Each structure stands twice: as structure tokens, then as C-alpha cells.
Amino acid sequence: MPLCSVVLSHNNVENDRYKFNLDTLFRQQYSNYIVVYVDDASEDETGEAAQKYIDQYAPHPEKFKVVINSVNQGAIANEIMATEKYCPEDSILLIGPDGDDGLVGSHIFQLYNYYFQTQDIWVAWSQQICISQKSKCFDARPIS
Numbered sequence: 001m002p003l004c005s006v007v008l009s010h011n012n013v014e015n016d017r018y019k020f021n022l023d024t025l026f027r028q029q030y031s032n033y034i035v036v037y038v039d040d041a042s043e044d045e046t047g048e049a050a051q052k053y054i055d056q057y058a059p060h061p062e063k064f065k066v067v068i069n070s071v072n073q074g075a076i077a078n079e080i081m082a083t084e085k086y087c088p089e090d091s092i093l094l095i096g097p098d099g100d101d102g103l104v105g106s107h108i109f110q111l112y113n114y115y116f117q118t119q120d121i122w123v124a125w126s127q128q129i130c131i132s133q134k135s136k137c138f139d140a141r142p143i144s
Helices: 014-026 046-057 076-085 106-117
Strands: 003-009 033-040 066-068 092-095 129-130 138-140
Touching: 003 014, 003 046, 003 076, 003 106, 014 046, 033 046, 033 076, 046 066, 066 076, 092 106
Parallel strands: 003 033, 003 092, 033 066
Antiparallel strands: 129 138
């Protein structure tokens, strides 16, 4: 089943947070996905920087759609717009990670697909906390 990840990003060029975010998406092993990367009127041109990074480094750049707002719309409006306009109707919807966060591991998309296909789940939420990129991460809350 297709998975659609909506990433909301705003002013994430400083410290290359958008690169960290995108790198974690590039590593996903699940092949049936699309990422809608929404730059909500950043003043630092996060959307343009993200598009260049995707074009240069994404193993499958065709799976990424960058949307750049000229006026700030807010999180909920962007999630609705991205879902209605770019996510396939039959897709599993994954909101996140935020544009300055990332996914831990390379099988998160695959894991979500498995649970939604086999466990009669309608909504799932999870969180991992890492002290730094090099530190050990732990689950703050399990998926379910």
C-alpha cells in the first residue's frame, strides 16, 4: 500500500536541519511512498535548499514533491492541503517528521505499512528521543 509522508518545514537552513531530515527519509527501504515537503513561507529559502538537496542526493527524487508557500498557512492548513492535493487516495498517511527532525532507522515506512495492513489500526503515534545524533535513542512512546 502506498505511504504518503507530509513533512512541514520552516526556516531550517541554519545548522542544515533540512539535510538531516531529508537524509533520514532517503534511507527508508520501503519503496512505495511519496514525501510531500512543505516549506511554509520560510525566510531562509528552506524549500529551495531542500529541492536542490533532493535533486542532488535523493536516490529517488521523483518520490519527493516540494511545495513552497509564499504566505504562512500554519501546520493544519498545510497538512490538509498536502494530503488532499498530493497524497494518493488509498495511501497510508504519515504526518512527519517535522522538517528539523528525522526518522530513526531505515524501516520506519515499512513498519507503518505492516501495522496498518495487519493490525486493524486507524491511527498510530510514536516518538523517539535522542540526546544527539550520535547518542543512543530510546522509545518515549510505542507505536499504537
